[in-house]
Amino acid sequence: MLFCNIDLLDEQFCLHRNRYVGVRDGQIAYIGGIAPAEDYGERYDGRHRLMMPGFFNVHSHAPMTLLRGYAENLPLQRWLNERVFPFEAHLNAENVYWATQLAIAEMVQCGTVSFTDMYFECQAMAKAVVESGIKCNLSRGLTVFDDSAYEQLAAYRDNVELLRDYHKKADGRLSIDLCIHGEYTSSPKVVKAVAAHAKSAGVQMHIHLSETKSEHEECKQRHGMTPAAYMESCGVFDVSTTAAHCVWLEENDFSILKKHGVTVACCPASNLKLASGYANVPEMLRQGINVALGTDGAASNNNLNILQDVYLFALAYKGYYHDSTLITPAQALAAATSAGAKSQGRANCGALKVGNRADLCIVDTDTPQFTPMHDAACNVVYAAQGSDVKLTMVDGRVLYRDGAFQTIDIEQVKFEAKRHTGQILSAL
């Protein structure tokens, strides 16, 4: 495909007007100010359109779409124990498959090209990822509340099967990570064993870290160290790790994350909605920690439109730390794109440049919110709506265009999602 006369945001999120972008074999093969001599197939009229790198949503629980709006205005423990856990007890491979399709539809409709997810019934989730054309780093959520060894857990068997059947599959779109849900939902023995498994398998880790104050303080009482120091002592950070939330980090925790190249998956909407607090993102950025963005699950957001998290990320810390110079639009967009690609271990992804994978989205700029366009990055960060996205492409394949899903039967997905939700509610 050849995009003609299109505006685009480069690696520094600076605007270039009226460019030609040629996509071939899943890659960006040409960017220039004049039409290339080669034939790239279909010509896309890019007038009044802005091309940018697609978004990476690096912390989600996709099947929680079925719980959207089901658990509201409750303290975290009651939210979990009274609403989320009883509902989740009724999830199975079939309803998780449809719930994941629904999540993927919502993500690609808002320009997301890849997500990092932690849940269960991962075989069904992997099927949805493979069929939809999106990219994903998928991990099987692991919790253990007794003295079991890792190898005795269902999660161990699932991890072995997932690594065998799905790691680096679908032309590399799908990667399998290993997971510790959190310090407070596991035992040191199992955390160490999972970390060793990830190391020997050569895969990444995905964890929750210091999301709430109580979780953070109880870890210090239990182990005499912060969750970050605890995970480091168990060897988790010996492999590339994405740590969600990191709201309550202490001084030494920042250097631990920096030392091991841990990515923080910042989830501003979820942190605000569940009243977890404000992560010290300015300090993370000052110390050079890779900060990426996640929506978290639809039960705690309640949407998977990462542009809303970009907006909150760009605003919340200015207000909380009383400094309007914190978090530039370019830093917010980098968190949602290149930092996410880095966290997923995906080379040649996350920026518009020749040789990179053609993972991109296009927004309509012929709208009030894009008029005028003094600085296109500012329009995207502070003014754009998810519905401004008109095209989402992954590895050169169009997944969404002008309201139409190319790989997902959206009517069937909505029907099945509602049907399965009704079944679960009637069984509760």
Ligand SMILES: [Zn+2]
């Ligand atoms: Zn989470």
